[in-house]
Amino acid sequence: MTADTVGAEKIEALPQTTFQIIPVKGLPFVAVWLVGLVVAIAANKLWALDFFHVVGGAGWTVIDLFLGFILGPIMGRLSLSSRIDFVTKLMPKMILLVPTLVISTLVAGLQLARREHYLLSSYSYHGWVVASIIVVGVMTIIAIGLLEPANLAVLFELKKPKPNGEIVAKLMRRFIYTAAITGAMQVATLVIMTRLAT
Amino acid sequence: MNGQSLPTERRFPPIAEVAVVSMAFVIAGGVYLGAYFPRPAPLAPVVSLLIAAGVLLVINIVAVSRLKPFAWEVFFRVAGWALLAYIVITGLIAYIFVLDHARGTMLVVLILMLVGFAVNVPLLLAFSVARYQPVDNVPVDNVPVDNGSFNVVDNVTGEK
DSSP states (O other), rough: OEEEEEEEEEEEEEOOOOSSSGGGGGHHHHHHHHHHHHHHHTOOHHHHHHHHHHHHHHHHHHHHHHHIIIIIOOOHSSSSHHHHEEEEEEEEEEEHHHHHHHHHHHHHHHHHHHHOSSSSTTTTTHHHHHHHHHHHHHHHHIIIIIIIHHHHHHHHHSSSSSSHHHHHHHHHHHHHHHHHHHHHHHHHHHHHHHHHHO | SSSOOOOEEEEEEEEHHHHHHHHHHHHHHHHHHHHHHTOOOOOOHHHHHHHHHHHHHHHHHHHHTSSEEEEEEHHHHHHHHHHHHHHHHHHHHHHHHTTTOOOOOHHHHHHHHHHHHHHHHHHHHHHHTTTTOOOOOOGGGGGSSSSOOOEEEEEEETTO
């Protein structure tokens, strides 16, 4: 294995890795969850909307916090080859899981807010509701604009016969930093949501 | 170098950056409407944001279409699947708006924003992946260098 150093990162010649970028076996679970979400919205029942909003939101928040503050720093200290091994096992699952949780949280939350009249400007916590929309908007820009492209590009790079170590290292750094930012934004979400629920 | 892959990083036009700005305009419009919904909001600010986002999206599509050589097979593969996913996602959001009686100009603006989002994200994801992929059947010696559009720089040594 050859090695060179760019900045503080040791760049190694990487072996090709075998893995599925999109875990096909997970697609039926996503489909079932989305059908359930549509039924909940169409039925417009409080319990069903609460279920999809709370379960989706809890999963999304916990994953972002755990990835941003626990796994991210650990990944940053691993060797590049260990990081790659970890990423190729974790990230394909995240590609299915996170968008499903996000859409569940947002769509059920929007319908819940509409049903319970939280969107009305006469609602006493309307400012907090708008703040939550802003936080979600910023998180969406960071997650879709920076984190997800880096995640996908890393996985495609690792599928090559000879992955480029510098590209992988650069994109993984971006992934770790943006995961930390979305983790921090999730703290703001927790503050807002607990305030709304009080 | 065998012509099967470019072990180098090209310099591209700021397609990813423009896509993020365009997406930010759409989301800012969404936040603005969300602050008023379900009451009708003054539409001038959000239409301005929508037009700005649309112009940036068109500029980006033109910029991407002019990339030569480029890993088009990978680009369209990623863009296709991402488009499918984001049609489902934006379709669900549109369903909520229709269900909640958004009508007329407001609904048109919301749908256009969702369409912009559903096109922008796949373009961003596909470009972000394809930019690092090998360009099929193009020997590296034939890739234009220092022509104003991109450079070929060795990743490790930094040499052109």
